[in-house]
Amino acid sequence: MSRTAYIAREQMERITERILTDYGFDPYDKSVRPVPIEEIVEFHYDLQICWEPIDRLDEDGMVMAAIIPERRQIILNETHRDLFDRKIGTYHFTLAHELGHWVLHAAERPHLRTGGRRSEERADESSFVYYCRSSSRKPIEEVQADLFAGCLLMPQPMMARAVKQLAMLGSIRLRHLYGLADCLKVSVSALAVRLDQLRLLHIGRDGDIIKPGTESPTAVRYEQMTLDL
Known part of the structure; x- marks a missing residue:
């Protein structure tokens, strides 16, 4: 995979604003309301939200969620379902973070953006997985997905x-x-x-x-x- 290009905040604002307006959410109208992140993930991007225990992805950190672009799946960690149920903000931010990986990083494989898929035999977890963990030290892809989530949820x-x-x-x-x-x-x-x-x-x-x-x-x-x- 090629080195991830850094996206400055000003450009990220434009990217997320375009996503919102394309979906029909106008950040410039007079209301202050939550961004419908579940609907954007599932209906605008046709990504499946599912639950599985995925602690195995990182033995040293607290894995919150993962995205498998080949399968168009965002997987939330079943182990932490109580946390997601108690803290809706954490749930929404995690969804937006994983969507950030789809928008910012899965584009390196263009067939994923157009809805094409590889055969199911080749679409295994080892092929291409991003996962979100609670850690103060994050690679650039994770920092950028966090920035994307903040800009999208709070235009x-x-x-x-x-x-x-x-x-x-x-x-x-x-x-x-x-x-x-x-x-x-x-x-x-x-x-x-x-x-x-x-x-x-x-x-x-x-x-x-x-x-x-x-x-x-x-x-x-x-x-x-x-x-x-």
Whole structure:
């Protein structure tokens, strides 16, 4: 497989915005609502979502999900089903992450993007598998799939509109961001990273909401999306 080309955030915003508009989800309208990630995966991309125990893929990490492009399957780890059931944000982010692998990386094999498949005898797991694990050290493909997921689930125009609406109510508090995370069906940790990434808001260590340009020089910056486990 060729070396994965790095996609900057600005380009990733354009890629994910095109996906949303092609599906019929307008990130520029007046509403703030969750992105229908299950429907986009299953109906727009014709990918199957299934459940299997897949801890075997990585003995050293916590495997959350995997995608087998040859089979057009996203496999969620049955071992962690309770976690997915309890945390809808983790479930949605994981689906979006695996879709990111399909959009960004399976394109290296064009027949996969056009719906063609190899024979079932050759479509085994060893042929081509990406899997999502909880780890602070990630290869570039995983970092890019995380970025894709954040941009897709929390599109830039909708996030800017949400923050503007919150600001009209007065001072933005941490409870407001928890409410926004619930509205978008994402984890508050992924929301915090996205707001910081877009330079809309920054959450300080003590939970204070800091406006862009007013944070202290020692403030911790978020560099990539994280799964809220």
